[in-house]
Amino acid sequence: MNQPMQPDLPDRPTSDRPILDGPIPDRPMQDQAGASEPVRRAIESFLYREARVLDEGDYGAWLAMLAPDIHYWMPFIENRRNEDPAGNYGPGRLAYYDDDLAYLKIRVKRMQASTAWSEDPATRQVHVVTNIEVEPTEDRSAEDRREFVVRSILLSYRNRGERDEGTQFARRTDLIRFEAGKWLLARRRILLTQNVLLSRNINTFF
Amino acid sequence: MAILETDNRPQAGANFTALIGEESQWTDRRIFLDEEIYQLELDQIFRRCWLFVAHESQIPEPGDFVSSYMGEDSVLIVRQADQSIVVLINTCPHRGNRVCHAESGKVRSFICNYHGWSFGRDGKFLGAHQQDAYDASRDFCQDRGQLNMPSAARVDSYKGLVFAIFDPDAPSLQDYLGDFCWYLDALLDNDEGGTEFFPGCYKYLVETNWKTPVENTSGDALHAGWTHASGPEALFGRAVAPDKGEHSYHVNQNGHCWQFNLDYPLGNAAALGEKRVLNYLRERNDQVVERLGEVRAKIMNAISCILIFPNLGILPGSMNFRVYHPRGPNKIEVHSWGLVNQNAPPDVKEAYRKGGMITFGPAGIFELDDGENWEFVNRASRGQQARRAPLYLGVGLGSEIEDANIPGHVSQGQMNEANQRSFFRHWADMMAAEDWTQVPGK
Numbered sequence: 001m002n003q004p005m006q007p008d009l010p011d012r013p014t015s016d017r018p019i020l021d022g023p024i025p026d027r028p029m030q031d032q033a034g035a036s037e038p039v040r041r042a043i044e045s046f047l048y049r050e051a052r053v054l055d056e057g058d059y060g061a062w063l064a065m066l067a068p069d070i071h072y073w074m075p076f077i078e079n080r081r082n083e084d085p086a087g088n089y090g091p092g093r094l095a096y097y098d099d100d101l102a103y104l105k106i107r108v109k110r111m112q113a114s115t116a117w118s119e120d121p122a123t124r125q126v127h128v129v130t131n132i133e134v135e136p137t138e139d140r141s142a143e144d145r146r147e148f149v150v151r152s153i154l155l156s157y158r159n160r161g162e163r164d165e166g167t168q169f170a171r172r173t174d175l176i177r178f179e180a181g182k183w184l185l186a187r188r189r190i191l192l193t194q195n196v197l198l199s200r201n202i203n204t205f206f
Numbered sequence: 207m208a209i210l211e212t213d214n215r216p217q218a219g220a221n222f223t224a225l226i227g228e229e230s231q232w233t234d235r236r237i238f239l240d241e242e243i244y245q246l247e248l249d250q251i252f253r254r255c256w257l258f259v260a261h262e263s264q265i266p267e268p269g270d271f272v273s274s275y276m277g278e279d280s281v282l283i284v285r286q287a288d289q290s291i292v293v294l295i296n297t298c299p300h301r302g303n304r305v306c307h308a309e310s311g312k313v314r315s316f317i318c319n320y321h322g323w324s325f326g327r328d329g330k331f332l333g334a335h336q337q338d339a340y341d342a343s344r345d346f347c348q349d350r351g352q353l354n355m356p357s358a359a360r361v362d363s364y365k366g367l368v369f370a371i372f373d374p375d376a377p378s379l380q381d382y383l384g385d386f387c388w389y390l391d392a393l394l395d396n397d398e399g400g401t402e403f404f405p406g407c408y409k410y411l412v413e414t415n416w417k418t419p420v421e422n423t424s425g426d427a428l429h430a431g432w433t434h435a436s437g438p439e440a441l442f443g444r445a446v447a448p449d450k451g452e453h454s455y456h457v458n459q460n461g462h463c464w465q466f467n468l469d470y471p472l473g474n475a476a477a478l479g480e481k482r483v484l485n486y487l488r489e490r491n492d493q494v495v496e497r498l499g500e501v502r503a504k505i506m507n508a509i510s511c512i513l514i515f516p517n518l519g520i521l522p523g524s525m526n527f528r529v530y531h532p533r534g535p536n537k538i539e540v541h542s543w544g545l546v547n548q549n550a551p552p553d554v555k556e557a558y559r560k561g562g563m564i565t566f567g568p569a570g571i572f573e574l575d576d577g578e579n580w581e582f583v584n585r586a587s588r589g590q591q592a593r594r595a596p597l598y599l600g601v602g603l604g605s606e607i608e609d610a611n612i613p614g615h616v617s618q619g620q621m622n623e624a625n626q627r628s629f630f631r632h633w634a635d636m637m638a639a640e641d642w643t644q645v646p647g648k
Contacts (some may be wrong), residue, residue, distance in 0.1 A: 006549050062297030073567075075647075076407075076408060078309055078407075079307065079308050079309045080308050080311055081308045081310070082309050084308070084311045084312075086311070090405075092404075092405065092556075092558070092559070093404065093405040093406035094404055094405070094407065094408055094543070094544065094563065094565060094567070095406075095563055095567070096563070096564075096568060096569045097569060098559075098560055098563060099564075103560070103564055105453040106440050106441060106479065106563070106564065106571065107569075107571060109439070109440035109575075110289035110436050110437060110439070110440035110571040113435070113439045113440055115435035115436040116436035116574075116575070117433070117435075117436075117441055117575065117578075117645070118574060118575050118577075119437065138610065139492070156361065160578075164581075172471065189310060195309070195409065196409040196410065196411060197409060197410035197411065197568055198409075198411055198412065198414045199411065200410060200411065200413070200577035200578070200580075200581060201410065201568050201573060201574050201577045202568050202569035203574050204568070
């Protein structure tokens with residue numbers, strides 16, 4: 001029997017890698033522990049460039065900025081009492097994004113498909129990155145590899161057609177890696193400030 | 207249409223069939239736009255029908271609760287000490303303030319932020335801040351029942367799905383679902399361990415009338431290959447093969463609808479893009495056939511969609527459950543969840559959770575294409591001339607058949623609008639009926 005929607009799919013390993021799945025302790029940023037000025041500038045440039053390629057819809061360039069082992073996580077934010085031990089987000093719950101690179105590539109493919117009617121005409125978007133803090137990690141597993149915890153705020157503004165608007169603010173915590181002369185995004189946790197998403201969808205990356 | 211003239215305002219007893227045509231093959235756009243019709247829908251439909259409010263797995267222990275909506279009423283679904291479930295309207299009988307602002311959690315009692323009135327898990331008034339002032343009042347406590355949080359008239363479950371209703375005179379949940387119990391078993395009872403929801407609930411706003419996504423979910427296989435062309439292209443590099451209609455159907459009863467295609471029994475499940483899910487389903491196929499028979503073993507994952515009247519949509523295969531909560535004639539709040547078999551292995555559950563996210567989550571590659579259509583169906587109909595042009599809903603007129611293996615009213619062919627027509631006929635019946643005795647069983 002012809003079964004059009006059952007092609008061979010790649011085996012996807014069960015995810016057991018560490019993720020940024022809880023509040024990261026807010027250690028005071030000491031001068032000697034903080035990243036050096038050149039590193040800070042390089043990481044800021046990396047984030048600004050990422051924001052620009054997303055604005056331009058250059059998703060190929062964006063995918064090239066991601067580490068092969070990336071975990072890109074945007075949990076759904078729940079309204080729970082302050083005393084509730086479950087917290088207002090967590091791993092294993094519903095999420096907007098809980099992606100590895102293969103998932104992100106599928107999303108990009110769909111964005112770029114000529115049949116993605118709701119992306120044509122294109123959405124106009126601006127990603128504003130601000131409040132960047134850079135902190136080196138202890139990881140010295142490889143001589144030529146350094147990783148930094150980078151916190152930032154993202155303002156995502158979208159405008160479509162005549163007057164459709166979407167505005168979302170999110171707090172991001174990234175793990176940004178320098179390896180073999182290249183900066184890569186290795187982990188991203190995106191905490192949205194909305195419970196009910198005040199838009200009909202999310203056709204953008206954060 | 208006479209119904210909108212001044213001498214015939216929308217009210218119970220009015221002729222709503224005039225707005226959808228005798229065979230409901232033409233729909234008057236004003237049923238999606240008119241504020242008076244919308245207000246009447248809240249009373250005639252959302253106050254009188256069984257509404258889906260939760261899955262039992264969300265509130266396993268006494269004191270566990272989740273919040274939801276019944277129409278525009280905010281409600282709390284609370285597990286009691288005796289394992290029964292109570293559905294409270296989330297409003298304080300003192301000044302009307304919202305009592306609980308959390309969407310889920312565990313409580314001993316609910317306390318209103320305004321004057322500190324407190325209520326048990328069952329909504330019974332327990333006491334208030336400055337209680338002596340109330341006790342000194344002449345008529346306080348005369349009827350403590352009036353001090354309780356208001357509640358739904360009845361609550362009942364069908365195999366894990368919790369429904370509540372405000373109308374005490376409505377039929378039982380079992381009768382309300384009718385033959386759709388038989389169908390729903392395909393999703394809810396294909397394994398002895400039953401089902402559960404993943405933790406969490408997607409919530410998002412769409413600027414459309416609630417009936418627009420509802421008629422879509424009732425049977426719109428026609429839009430799948432076109433609207434959602436980009437999803438399969440991204441997943442598989444090609445489009446879905448067109449349906450020939452030989453083994454595909456629309457079935458409906460009392461406003462509930464299911465359309466499915468028996469030729470591609472893993473169609474919707476394959477769209478999750480997860481090999482682990484397909485392997486799990488293939489391994490279990492013989493068991494499911496033994497438990498439920500051939501037809502239901504196929505429809506549980508087929509290219510298909512379901513509507514439970516009035517506003518619960520279900521996507522078999524991807525196991526997405528969603529409610530389109532009305533928010534005025536031009537707005538809805540979508541709540542959506544993922545269902546999975548409780549006994550499924552952890553890696554299969556994880557594959558379902560992520561597959562559900564990437565397909566029908568608010569950033570999902572299929573969900574992204576629906577919202578804009580639904581909003582512009584509404585917006586492009588508001589013009590003074592556009593609103594007078596009726597909408598065509600006649601695909602598959604005359605395709606009704608009898609099939610002993612398939613309960614309900616059956617039409618041949620998935621590329622059909624029979625379910626949508628049956629939804630609007632039931633809508634018109636509910637809008638006109640003064641009470642449940644006047645609702646024709648269909």
